[in-house]
Amino acid sequence: MSEPSSADADPAGAVDRRVFLAGLAGYGLTFAGGAGAAVSLSRRRPRGSRLIAGLRQAVRGPVIEPGQSGFLAAAHVYNERFDDVLPLAVARPLDAADVRSAVRWAAAHDVPPRARSGGHSYAGYSTLAGGIVLDLRYLSQVGFDRRAGIATLGGGAQLIDVYAGLAAHGVTIPAGSCPSVGVAGHALGGGMGLAGRALGLTTDNLFAAELATADGRLQRVDRHSDPELLWALRGAGGGNFGVVTELEFHAHRLPRACAWFSVAWPWASAGDALDAWQHWAPHAREQLTSVFHLETGAERPRVLVAGQYLGPAGELARLLEPLAGAGPATVRAGDQDYFDLQVRWAGPACSAQSLQGCHTVGTRPGGTLPRESFRAKSDYVSRPLSPTGRELLVAAVAARQGQPGSGSILFDSYGGAINRVAPDATAFVHREALFCIQYLDYGGGPSWLRGVHAAMRGHVSGMAYQNYIDPELGDWQHAYYGANYPRLLAIRRRVDPDHRFNFPQAIGR
Numbered sequence: 001m002s003e004p005s006s007a008d009a010d011p012a013g014a015v016d017r018r019v020f021l022a023g024l025a026g027y028g029l030t031f032a033g034g035a036g037a038a039v040s041l042s043r044r045r046p047r048g049s050r051l052i053a054g055l056r057q058a059v060r061g062p063v064i065e066p067g068q069s070g071f072l073a074a075a076h077v078y079n080e081r082f083d084d085v086l087p088l089a090v091a092r093p094l095d096a097a098d099v100r101s102a103v104r105w106a107a108a109h110d111v112p113p114r115a116r117s118g119g120h121s122y123a124g125y126s127t128l129a130g131g132i133v134l135d136l137r138y139l140s141q142v143g144f145d146r147r148a149g150i151a152t153l154g155g156g157a158q159l160i161d162v163y164a165g166l167a168a169h170g171v172t173i174p175a176g177s178c179p180s181v182g183v184a185g186h187a188l189g190g191g192m193g194l195a196g197r198a199l200g201l202t203t204d205n206l207f208a209a210e211l212a213t214a215d216g217r218l219q220r221v222d223r224h225s226d227p228e229l230l231w232a233l234r235g236a237g238g239g240n241f242g243v244v245t246e247l248e249f250h251a252h253r254l255p256r257a258c259a260w261f262s263v264a265w266p267w268a269s270a271g272d273a274l275d276a277w278q279h280w281a282p283h284a285r286e287q288l289t290s291v292f293h294l295e296t297g298a299e300r301p302r303v304l305v306a307g308q309y310l311g312p313a314g315e316l317a318r319l320l321e322p323l324a325g326a327g328p329a330t331v332r333a334g335d336q337d338y339f340d341l342q343v344r345w346a347g348p349a350c351s352a353q354s355l356q357g358c359h360t361v362g363t364r365p366g367g368t369l370p371r372e373s374f375r376a377k378s379d380y381v382s383r384p385l386s387p388t389g390r391e392l393l394v395a396a397v398a399a400r401q402g403q404p405g406s407g408s409i410l411f412d413s414y415g416g417a418i419n420r421v422a423p424d425a426t427a428f429v430h431r432e433a434l435f436c437i438q439y440l441d442y443g444g445g446p447s448w449l450r451g452v453h454a455a456m457r458g459h460v461s462g463m464a465y466q467n468y469i470d471p472e473l474g475d476w477q478h479a480y481y482g483a484n485y486p487r488l489l490a491i492r493r494r495v496d497p498d499h500r501f502n503f504p505q506a507i508g509r
């Protein structure tokens, strides 16, 4: 566990303006007019503040409320689009017992709680208005039991720290590439990364979790104590059943050899490149996982594949051959140590700095990665896309080129270890997909994203990835969980009958 530090304070040392004004209103201080106008000041404390004083008694870790220095930085999630959503307070419990105290307090006072691990929910579901955020940043331990081969991770650990902490023991778990994603939110909704086809999803390696439940208990959930709840946590655990304070994973030895590669084509080959990729990537050797990109660029759109191979780069020329017929390609590849490779995927800002800087600004002392403002949607594809489907996607990115902001369509290859798990073996149902499509828009408003997503309806499976959670999705119960939904509903009713853990796309809404 890392102790509270100066990162808890507002970096500017100033009270945020919006909160300052809201705080004045709460104290009955009103401005009657322009400069020099009369003000009235009552001594009445707002109800919210009295309530939060009780939370402060209940929790040992810091509790930050509106009007306090650093409140806005504490309230904000990664996606800046939700900066106006402000909770009653942000509590930062020090350990699992402290989380349980906060959950008990929330139940006793009928205040809705929301767990936050890395704060990367696409829909901002780790914050809320009118409730309390339980920010797990101090539950960030990364432990490894060598004899048992088990990694034990705190509910607030971020992926870059997980990769670094486990690499020091010569092991790893498969997970995504964004360094500051929280391992809890990630694993509880799936967790797809560039070791996915070889080692499975993050959630496939999860075998036990410690959970603070609505009844005020702290319980270790495993296949003996509560197999149904463990089943539910593996794919549907994000925000639904309680607050996960610790996760236990089967760890994998670091691969002896490891390589990265990229293949880029001229834009005119985009449709053919996508066709070659979709027939190759989900069936390639399992040690190889790749992501296909169609994206706007500085002057023209770009098409490329980037990937990771758990083997020597010298073998890649033969493995990448099926992509050769799609047009004139530029291929780059190289050997790299596994951990250094994870830093490479984390982005250039990370490779160039110490690991301290490789965290979102404000979430860890020294974190430098900026927050972002974006929208996203997703689809799964279980049969190869037709020429019409491919043309739609290529045309959509071409149309987005030159507009404000940027747009991209990313394709995560499935198959391999991911698809060897049965759809009902865990709550993560998407086991028959060839790949997952993710549509992303930065700074362009909602219309392009909605348009391309709507245009693809006849070409995709109708399922969507719950970790790319989309607040606009209609039948999300089916899209995220398919035939597993009724079983999830029964588990939610048993574990949280009063639906204390709730959000707009919670099981049971």
Ligand SMILES: Cc1cc2nc3c(=O)[nH]c(=O)nc-3n(C[C@H](O)[C@H](O)[C@H](O)COP(=O)(O)OP(=O)(O)OC[C@H]3O[C@@H](n4cnc5c(N)ncnc54)[C@H](O)[C@@H]3O)c2cc1C
Residues within 6 Å of the ligand: 077, 078, 114, 115, 116, 117, 118, 119, 120, 121, 122, 124, 125, 126, 136, 155, 156, 175, 176, 177, 178, 180, 181, 182, 183, 184, 185, 186, 188, 189, 190, 191, 192, 193, 237, 238, 239, 240, 242, 243, 244, 245, 467, 468, 503
């Ligand atoms: C820049 C970026 C890159 C990404 N890259 C990938 C990728 O490569 N692969 C991939 O699969 N996904 C990726 N994602 C998606 C990511 O996996 C999800 O957004 C994930 O839910 C984020 O988890 P978090 O803990 O950071 O988010 P949070 O916002 O903290 O949490 C997400 C949800 O889980 C709940 N939750 C959080 N902690 C707990 C807990 N301890 N117990 C119970 N519920 C909890 C929250 O209440 C919320 O509903 C990416 C997201 C972003 C923004």
